[in-house]
Amino acid sequence: MKLKVCGMRDPDNAREMVEGIHPDWMGLIFYPKSPRFVDDHSAAAIKALPVDKVGVFVNASLTEILHKIVLFGLKAVQLHSGESVAFVEELRQKTNVLIFKVFSVNEEIDWKSMEPYLENIDYFLFDTFTEAYGGSGKTFNWEILLDYPFEKPFLLSGGLGLENIAAIKALDSKIPQMAGVDINSKFEMEPGMKNLDLISRFRRDI
Numbered sequence: 222m223k224l225k226v227c228g229m230r231d232p233d234n235a236r237e238m239v240e241g242i243h244p245d246w247m248g249l250i251f252y253p254k255s256p257r258f259v260d261d262h263s264a265a266a267i268k269a270l271p272v273d274k275v276g277v278f279v280n281a282s283l284t285e286i287l288h289k290i291v292l293f294g295l296k297a298v299q300l301h302s303g304e305s306v307a308f309v310e311e312l313r314q315k316t317n318v319l320i321f322k323v324f325s326v327n328e329e330i331d332w333k334s335m336e337p338y339l340e341n342i343d344y345f346l347f348d349t350f351t352e353a354y355g356g357s358g359k360t361f362n363w364e365i366l367l368d369y370p371f372e373k374p375f376l377l378s379g380g381l382g383l384e385n386i387a388a389i390k391a392l393d394s395k396i397p398q399m400a401g402v403d404i405n406s407k408f409e410m411e412p413g414m415k416n417l418d419l420i421s422r423f424r425r426d427i
């Protein structure tokens with residue numbers, strides 16, 4: 222199962238995380254209203270670390286996303302708001318990084334509305350709905366995902382913690398398209414500062 226550790230912004234904490242955990246991806250949140258917002262100075266320091274970086278964007282312009290991809294050597298972008306199909310298509314044409322399209326889950330998922338994105342993205346990512354866009358620390362009802370109708374792989378997110386390991390593995394065994402997990406606020410000492418001991422335990426047991 223792939224592992225994305227999101228919301229890193231302290232270069233020392235990020236380096237220790239990469240050296241100790243070797244995640245598949247590290248997420249950098251470029252949304253100024255997030256308590257995990259990474260400024261350009263810190264992102265530049267993190268750029269050199271040997272891990273694939275995912276830029277997380279909320280209501281960002283195409284120009285901003287393309288600029289950050291080049292500036293920080295991003296390998297993927299996570300589109301965490303209501304980006305249109307046309308927006309994603311244009312992004313796909315202008316860059317070759319992986320695209321994760323987020324769908325925030327409230328009570329239900331409208332599978333039909335996801336279909337037009339299929340040809341221009343690499344992963345769907347399911348997160349718990351929150352007015353703050355992400356980082357809620359809450360899980361959603363994963364039963365909904367048992368009806369997942371596409372071949373496209375997806376990542377599970379939203380409030381994942383050590384207490385969810387057994388349930389994550391059970392879900393993973395039932396849905397072949399589930400490619401990995403995205404962890405964030407449940408592994409923090411404070412917003413943006415990860416507890417590496419907790420992440421190691423998660424990595425070991427997942």
Ligand SMILES: O=C(O)c1ccccc1N[C@@H]1O[C@H](COP(=O)(O)O)[C@@H](O)[C@H]1O
Binds near residue numbers: 248
């Ligand atoms: O973490 C944030 O502050 C955040 C803000 C805006 C958009 C995305 C954000 N984080 C993403 O939220 C999910 C779930 O996080 P959590 O486990 O519930 O804390 C994760 O994908 C982060 O990338």
